[in-house]
């Protein structure tokens with residue numbers, strides 16, 4: 258196998274060319290992907306054309322799977338197998354769920370920059386999202402390199418945030434994007450967790466760990482915490498830090514949730530199906546749901 262890497266943006270994100278994911282991943286491929294991810298944080302494999310089974314096998318080469326959360330208050334039948342997070346606009350019969358319908362209200366929170374599963378107490382490592390059906394317009398994914406964001410912060414800002422611990426609360430984050438009617442049972446199914454605001458990557462670089470699920474700071478009042486988190490969010494979402502991924506069918510896009518943020522751009526119409534399926538891997542196990550601890 259001859260593997261090459263082609264950068265997609267001045268700061269981060271690259272395409273890995275020459276990978277055949279239909280075969281069990283060998284040591285050379287695993288190392289090439291780990292190296293690309295350490296440098297670029299977002300890696301795209303074009304034309305991956307793999308089954309759900311191959312997608313899951315490839316993902317497990319990089320860590321134990323994190324299974325999609327059980328959401329109290331949402332009882333929709335699953336379209337995909339339990340290992341896969343369904344980021345589509347489709348119901349269990351593969352029919353389009355209208356953008357304005359109640360059923361899609363939760364997904365709209367993903368239009369704010371976030372880090373997948375930062376509401377999980379286990380350390381989420383990567384997301385691997387495969388484009389089975391890609392619409393001709395809309396549904397782009399935008400990424401931010403929060404290592405570059407951290408590096409660009411003024412030194413006094415870095416020193417001030419260094420000791421802080423952030424509160425990541427899925428439901429509070431959704432409420433901030435307009436969701437109403439969150440019940441106590443829903444909150445109990447996904448309680449808030451804490452993570453350091455500044456993370457150190459295994460290779461030594463530091464990153465800002467914020468995003469849509471970060472809604473508080475330990476020991477601070479909510480208004481004070483949100484003022485700082487919103488200021489950091491506004492700084493991070495400057496255009497120079499953003500890579501905009503335009504999907505092609507069978508793109509596999511891998512991102513490191515520890516040092517990137519991402520958001521979905523909305524589908525502008527209900528004319529198109531978008532079938533995108535995600536695995537998520539953690540730094541370590543057990544292989545369990547992102548909120549299994551609550552059960």
Ligand code: MN
Pocket residue numbers: 367371372373519
């Ligand atoms: Mn996401």
